[in-house]
Amino acid sequence: MEFETLLSKGNFMEGKTGVRNNKLTRRGFMKASAAAATALAVGTEQMFAAGSDRIRVGLIGCGGRGEGAVKDCINAAKGVELAAMGDLFKDRMDKSLGELKKDFAANVKVTGNTCFVGFDAYQKVIGAGVDMVILAGPPHFRSIHLKAAVEAGKHVFMEKPAGVDPAGIRSIIATSQLAEQKNLAVVVGTQRRHQAHYIEIMKRIKNGDIGEIVSAQCYWNGGDMLGYWKWYEREPGMSSMEWQCRNWPWWTWLSGDHIVEQHCHNIDVINWAIGSHPVQAMGMGGRQVRTLGNIYDHFAVEFEYPNGVRVSSMCRQITGCTDSVSERLVGTKGSSYTDSSIGYIEGPKAYRYDGPNPNPYVQEHADLIKSIREGKPLNEGRNVAEGTMAAIMGRMSAYTGRALKWDWAMNASKLDLTPPKYEFVDVPIPEVAVPGKTPLV
Amino acid sequence: MCRFRRLLFPVRRRLYERKDDLMKKKLNEKRRQLSRRDFIKGSGALGAAAILSNTGRIFAAGSDKIRIGLIGCGGRGMYDTTNCLKSAENVELVAMGDLFKDRLDGSLRALKNDLGEKVKVTPDCCFVGWDAYKKVVARDDVDMVILTEAPHFRAEHLKAAVEAGKHVFMEKPVAVDPVGVRSVIESSAMADKKKLTIVAGTQMRRIAHLVAIMERIHNGDLGRILGGQCVRIGDGMLGWGPKERQSGWSDMEWQLRRWLFLTWLSGDFICEMHVHNLDVVNWALDAHPVQCIGMGGRQVRTAPEYGDVYDHFAVEYEYPNDVRIEYMGAQIDGVTDRNDQRLVGTKGSAYMDFANAIIQGEKPFKYDGPSPDPCIRQHADQIAAIREGKPLNEGKRIAESTLTTIMGRMSAYTGRALKWDWVMNASKLDLRPPKYEFGDLPMPPVAIPGKTPLI
Numbered sequence: 001m002e003f004e005t006l007l008s009k010g011n012f013m014e015g016k017t018g019v020r021n022n023k024l025t026r027r028g029f030m031k032a033s034a035a036a037a038t039a040l041a042v043g044t045e046q047m048f049a050a051g052s053d054r055i056r057v058g059l060i061g062c063g064g065r066g067e068g069a070v071k072d073c074i075n076a077a078k079g080v081e082l083a084a085m086g087d088l089f090k091d092r093m094d095k096s097l098g099e100l101k102k103d104f105a106a107n108v109k110v111t112g113n114t115c116f117v118g119f120d121a122y123q124k125v126i127g128a129g130v131d132m133v134i135l136a137g138p139p140h141f142r143s144i145h146l147k148a149a150v151e152a153g154k155h156v157f158m159e160k161p162a163g164v165d166p167a168g169i170r171s172i173i174a175t176s177q178l179a180e181q182k183n184l185a186v187v188v189g190t191q192r193r194h195q196a197h198y199i200e201i202m203k204r205i206k207n208g209d210i211g212e213i214v215s216a217q218c219y220w221n222g223g224d225m226l227g228y229w230k231w232y233e234r235e236p237g238m239s240s241m242e243w244q245c246r247n248w249p250w251w252t253w254l255s256g257d258h259i260v261e262q263h264c265h266n267i268d269v270i271n272w273a274i275g276s277h278p279v280q281a282m283g284m285g286g287r288q289v290r291t292l293g294n295i296y297d298h299f300a301v302e303f304e305y306p307n308g309v310r311v312s313s314m315c316r317q318i319t320g321c322t323d324s325v326s327e328r329l330v331g332t333k334g335s336s337y338t339d340s341s342i343g344y345i346e347g348p349k350a351y352r353y354d355g356p357n358p359n360p361y362v363q364e365h366a367d368l369i370k371s372i373r374e375g376k377p378l379n380e381g382r383n384v385a386e387g388t389m390a391a392i393m394g395r396m397s398a399y400t401g402r403a404l405k406w407d408w409a410m411n412a413s414k415l416d417l418t419p420p421k422y423e424f425v426d427v428p429i430p431e432v433a434v435p436g437k438t439p440l441v
Numbered sequence: 442m443c444r445f446r447r448l449l450f451p452v453r454r455r456l457y458e459r460k461d462d463l464m465k466k467k468l469n470e471k472r473r474q475l476s477r478r479d480f481i482k483g484s485g486a487l488g489a490a491a492i493l494s495n496t497g498r499i500f501a502a503g504s505d506k507i508r509i510g511l512i513g514c515g516g517r518g519m520y521d522t523t524n525c526l527k528s529a530e531n532v533e534l535v536a537m538g539d540l541f542k543d544r545l546d547g548s549l550r551a552l553k554n555d556l557g558e559k560v561k562v563t564p565d566c567c568f569v570g571w572d573a574y575k576k577v578v579a580r581d582d583v584d585m586v587i588l589t590e591a592p593h594f595r596a597e598h599l600k601a602a603v604e605a606g607k608h609v610f611m612e613k614p615v616a617v618d619p620v621g622v623r624s625v626i627e628s629s630a631m632a633d634k635k636k637l638t639i640v641a642g643t644q645m646r647r648i649a650h651l652v653a654i655m656e657r658i659h660n661g662d663l664g665r666i667l668g669g670q671c672v673r674i675g676d677g678m679l680g681w682g683p684k685e686r687q688s689g690w691s692d693m694e695w696q697l698r699r700w701l702f703l704t705w706l707s708g709d710f711i712c713e714m715h716v717h718n719l720d721v722v723n724w725a726l727d728a729h730p731v732q733c734i735g736m737g738g739r740q741v742r743t744a745p746e747y748g749d750v751y752d753h754f755a756v757e758y759e760y761p762n763d764v765r766i767e768y769m770g771a772q773i774d775g776v777t778d779r780n781d782q783r784l785v786g787t788k789g790s791a792y793m794d795f796a797n798a799i800i801q802g803e804k805p806f807k808y809d810g811p812s813p814d815p816c817i818r819q820h821a822d823q824i825a826a827i828r829e830g831k832p833l834n835e836g837k838r839i840a841e842s843t844l845t846t847i848m849g850r851m852s853a854y855t856g857r858a859l860k861w862d863w864v865m866n867a868s869k870l871d872l873r874p875p876k877y878e879f880g881d882l883p884m885p886p887v888a889i890p891g892k893t894p895l896i
Contacts, residue, residue: 214785215668217757217765221734282672282779284753284771286740289889298736298890300755300769302670308790308801310670310783312757312767316736320891321856324734328765330667332787335763346763401674401776434741435753436677436775 055369056083056109058130058154060122060145062096063087064228065159066136068361069189070100073134073157074107076365081107084114084128086121088137088245093117119422126152132185132372133157138248139256140164140417143171146186146381150175155185155372157365161264161388162188162381164256166409167416169389176381185377187368188384192269194367195360197343197353201336205273209349211333213274216311218266218327223319224290224297225249225258231292239424250293251430252395253417257295259285259398260391263315267394268387269327269338270303270311277386278303278311278393280405285398287432289318294430301394313394401435415441507824508561510536510583510607512574512598513590514548517612521587521642521820522552525610526559528820533559536566536580538573540590540697545569571877574598578605585638585827588612591700592708593872596621599628599836603637608827610820612642614716614843615836617708619864620871622844629836636832640823641839643720647815647822650808651721654791654798658725662804663786666726666764671718674771675778677742677752678710684746692882693874702748704850705872705885709750711737711853712846715770719849720842721782721793722758722766729841730758730766732860735852739887741773749885756849768849856890870896 057073059066062085074080082100087093093115101108116124122145126133135145135158143163149156156179162172179186192198205213231250234243248254255261271277283301290297298316305311326339334347344352371378393409396402419427507529511522514537526532534552539545545567553560568576574594578586578601585608588598595615602609609632616622632639645651658666678701686695700706707713723729735756742752753771760766781794789802800806826833848864851857874882 211787214790215765217767221736282674282769282777284674284755284769286738286753288738289891298738300736300767302672302767302769308785310668310767310785312670312765314734314736314755314757316856316890318856318891322734322858330765332664332667401771401773403777403779435771436741436773 053373054079054081055132055372056081056130058082058084058086058114058125058128058133059096060086060125060133060135061137061141061159062093063136065189066134067096067099069134069136069157069159069365071103072359072361073365073369074104076362077369080369081109083109083130084116084125085110086116086125088118088121090117123148126154131155135159138245138254139261140168140248140254143168143175146172147175150179150182150184150186153182153184155368155377157187157189157368158384159189160268160384161256161260161391162384163388163392164253164260165392165415165417166389166413167418169385169392169410172385172388173382176379176385179377179381180379183375183377184379185368185372186379186381187364187371188380189361189364190265190268190380190384190387191360191364192265192338192340193272193380193383194364195340196355196357196363197341198269198338200353200355201338201343201345201351202272204345204349204351205329205331205336206275209334209345209351210329210331210336210347213309213329213331215309215330216270216273216328218263218270218311218313219324220258220263220266220315221321222317222323222325224317226290226319240426240429241419241422242424244293244427244429247293250295252293252295252433253419253430255295256388256392257299257395258317259296259299259301259313259315259395260388262317263299263313264384264388264391266315266325266327267303267313267390268384270305270313270329271383271387271390273327273329273336274305274309274311276306278305278390278406280304280403281390281393281397282403283313283394283398284401284435285395286435294432296398296433299394299398301397303390303394396440399433399435399438400440401438402440404440413441505828506531506533507827508533508535508582508584510534510538510577510580510586511548512538512577512586512588512602513594513612514539514545515589517642518587518589519548519551520816521589521610521612523555524817525587525820525824526556528817529824532824533561535561536568536577536583537562538568538577540570540573542569575601578602578607583607585610585823591697591706592713593617593621593700593706596624596628599625599639603628603632603635603639606635606637608638608823610640610642610823611839613720613839614708614712614846615641615839616843616847617705617712618847618870618872619844619868620873622840622847622865625840625843626837629834629840632836633832633834636830638823638826638833639836640819640833641835642816642819643717643835643839643842644815644819645717645721646724646835647818648795649810649812649815650796650798651793653808653810654793654800654806655724657800657804657806658784658791659727662789662800662806663784663791663802664788665762666784666786668764669722669725669766669782669784671722671766671768671782672770672779673715673718674769674773674776675780677772677774679742679774691879692884693879696748696882696884699746699748702746702750703885704749704888705874707750708843708847709754709850710772711751711754711756711768711770711850712843714772715754715768716839716842716846718770718780718782719758719768719845720839722768723838723842723845725782725784725791726760726764726766728761729845730760730848730861732858733758733848733852734858735849736856736890737850737853738890745884749887751850751853751888754849754853756852758845758849851895854888854890854893855895857895859895868896
């Protein structure tokens with residue numbers, strides 16, 4: 001329809017590379033990565049000519065993203081071997097292993113002895129003689145897995161978000177500090193922080209090309225994700241814990257809700273541009289269409305950053321709506337627009353990125369491995385912890401209807417979504433939050 | 442009074458407060474000192490020149506009688522009538538109309554108690570039913586009507602009133618759909634031709650501290666405006682209206698008695714209530730939005746007696762020159778209450794709420810003057826304009842502010858980004874029921890983004 005096909009300057013529309021395409025994007029990248037691998041290998045040859053060191057990787061969390069991250073990692077540098085795997089579920093692990101063997105038989109060195117299943121699988125992977133782990137379990141487990149990995153002296157690639165509650169975020173920050181002391185790398189699957197056009201636009205923003213930032217917007221408005229994740233009906237005899245774990249995206253205690261699980265990408269970009277986390281948040285949201293698990297299907301949050309800079313965040317997982325996955329920053333001298341494929345600045349210092357755009361999913365692993373091999377390990381733990389915490393604050397505010405301050409949420413909130421125990425038994429089914437009634441914890 | 446008091450002194454928690462309490466106290470004291478009587482005195486001093494009104498009536502400025510017909514005898518109708526009659530001398534209520542006899546009778550009793558002799562309504566000047574408004578505007582002894590039926594009816598009532606040559610005070614919002622907005626714009630143009638006045642009950646346009654800050658904003662004290670926020674959150678309105686459906690009430694009557702919670706009648710709360718706040722944004726930017734994207738839902742107020750309205754909306758409005766304003770609105774109890782507008786420009790920022798107007802930046806400003814009751818003043822202005830034969834027509838402006846809210850609601854209901862030009866000119870959304878009669882009328886379904894069609 002004409003009226004909505006082109007909203008001026010594509011402000012709402014240009015981010016159409018959104019959710020529904022995300023799966024395609026990832027698949028596309030995977031295919032493209034075969035070619036990219038060759039190019040990268042050439043480009044990076046010199047880098048590790050000095051050492052042909054193998055990097056033995058352990059994968060913790062064998063879902064779509066874990067599998068994808070292993071492929072990206074193998075494509076990112078020579079010498080990467082998958083040495084161990086762990087997951088809560090054997091069927092998921094077997095499926096991932098099969099897929100990985102199909103494409104990367106030479107790099108997959110996983111044996112029957114290095115495949116682990118269950119709530120303690122992560123400990124066994126960490127103990128299986130690996131150099132680095134990829135943490136791609138549901139966000140709920142990230143802080144536990146990171147802590148175990150860093151304590152055991154492993155480098156880490158972990159998926160976003162960093163956690164689902166303030167307790168988890170505090171743990172991530174503490175562990176990241178420990179990683180720094182131990183000279184261990186912690187790189188996070190934010191993609192954008194390793195994506196050429198984002199890096200260039202941010203450089204220009206930091207250089208003052210849009211003046212002083214006064215306002216911003218960020219969005220992840222996309223579809224309901226049911227084509228990407230599944231909803232598993234509870235089978236007879238299946239414990240409610242197993243059922244929830246298999247349906248992790250749809251439960252707040254496991255995924256953090258979609259504002260945390262997905263929209264944290266865009267909020268992280270705002271933190272990056274402003275160079276700070278928000279100081280307070282006021283949010284709203286609800287579930288108007290998709291009524292799975294206990295997560296919402298839309299959120300809108302006003303974040304206030306230092307110096308009174310207010311940022312609007314909108315995220316929606318509803319199919320059939322106008323989509324946008326993008327960020328916009330407004331300064332006294334111009335504005336910037338970024339999404340997963342383009343970045344430009346408007347104003348006196350107008351600019352449009354048209355350089356090469358290597359696959360960020362691969363690039364983040366290349367950057368990680370390079371940093372390890374050069375002995376200057378990257379540590380992005382705190383960045384992603386703060387980006388995730390901002391999203392958690394937004395969710396907490398929307399769930400309760402209460403305005404929140406960062407300092408309170410970070411230091412005083414007692415919200416801890418850890419279940420009584422990690423066992424496949426019947427645990428209560430979490431309720432859907434009701435603003436004004438759900439208590440602020 | 443109660444409604445304005447609530448507007449003035451919203452219960453709020455403190456997180457977003459950036460005002461100093463002392464200043465607020467001072468303002469409140471001044472507000473009390475400046476009572477309605479000041480206005481009455483003021484309007485008496487307008488002079489005594491006789492002026493030929495466009496309706497053919499001759500008004501002697503400051504003294505000649507102005508006779509009011511009230512259409513819509515709910516709480517707001519009574520409130521507006523009371524203020525109007527008290528805003529100037531020699532203003533009388535002479536006719537009343539409502540859909541329901543009990544509402545009309547109750548209002549008449551209360552108005553007589555409060556206003557005594559100024560209420561000249563006799564039983565033969567009371568009209569009930571679907572055509573009550575026609576009978577009120579048909580009366581030769583009515584100079585001006587106050588339109589305070591549910592917003593759904595405003596466009597039709599305005600048209601009838603202007604066609605009959607009456608001056609109009611009408612409550613906001615003035616429509617619930619684009620079809621109604623177009624009608625209001627046409628009727629307003631007709632009123633201009635007939636030299637009739639139209640004032641809309643957007644009292645924020647007459648709040649002294651907002652008037653003062655707008656002058657500065659329009660004067661460029663913030664520099665070029667770059668963005669802003671408009672937030673109104675709180676009060677679930679759960680106690681509003683009759684809770685129980687009485688036996689004998691048809692579907693139609695039940696919905697009319699609960700009109701606040703039916704989108705076809707109220708426009709939903711973004712339209713019904715928050716048009717005030719979005720009107721302030723349009724005022725500040727001296728424009729209407731060019732496009733919007735919205736979201737919303739009902740997460741708390743979900744019982745069937747709350748009809749089909751949402752309880753929260755968030756809409757990003759884009760104004761000319763790429764200025765984006767984020768609106769958040771909710772009617773939910775137990776949340777952090779907020780009610781403020783904020784604008785940020787190249788040289789500073791402005792903060793506005795019902796008690797404060799503050800500019801920070803190169804040209805700081807903090808309003809510290811008197812705060813007369815704007816709900817009285819809007820009537821005083823209109824009566825004075827009628828008597829002086831001066832043009833005063835707020836019809837188009839309130840129609841545009843109403844469409845601003847309707848557009849946000851349509852975007853949230855459908856999940857689709859919308860352009861102003863399309864909504865204003867091409868949308869066919871028309872929420873009128875098949876017929877206006879007390880009979881069966883299914884409860885409309887709650888909108889589902891992505892599924893509810895964009896019309």
